[in-house]
Amino acid sequence: MPAPRSPVVGSGGSASPVLPGQTPSASTADYPTIVSADYVFGCMATNGQTRTALEQCSCSFDVVASLISYRDYVDASTFLSMGQVTGEKGVLFKSSAQAKESVGNLRRAQAEAEIRCFE
Numbered sequence: 001m002p003a004p005r006s007p008v009v010g011s012g013g014s015a016s017p018v019l020p021g022q023t024p025s026a027s028t029a030d031y032p033t034i035v036s037a038d039y040v041f042g043c044m045a046t047n048g049q050t051r052t053a054l055e056q057c058s059c060s061f062d063v064v065a066s067l068i069s070y071r072d073y074v075d076a077s078t079f080l081s082m083g084q085v086t087g088e089k090g091v092l093f094k095s096s097a098q099a100k101e102s103v104g105n106l107r108r109a110q111a112e113a114e115i116r117c118f119e
Helices: 033-047 051-067 069-082 088-095 095-116
Strands: none
Touching: 033 051, 051 069, 051 088, 051 095, 069 088, 069 095
8 A cells, every 4th residue: 555645845755736846855855844844934924925825935945955955055044144244254155156156056046946936
């Protein structure tokens, strides 16, 4: 008897219904559940607290997770967060080549997710 499908991120199953642009959850296996929940929560705060926004934001997370590794996501998130620091300390996190590349990769993944999930 086959195992039931599970909507849990990283479980190896997939959620129903499948949305356009949604990727297999195996691509999100490296991401902790709290990270996926935080991403979707933040996305919904921006896009509305509706069922449609939940589906689109979940799709967006799946696309981003399929395009960049969890490690790269953490690096980019750290650069973005630390770039908010004012003065000389924050400049390093905004202007270094590594910061620009890391944040650029995240932004490109988010742009792809926007195309696949919100249009």
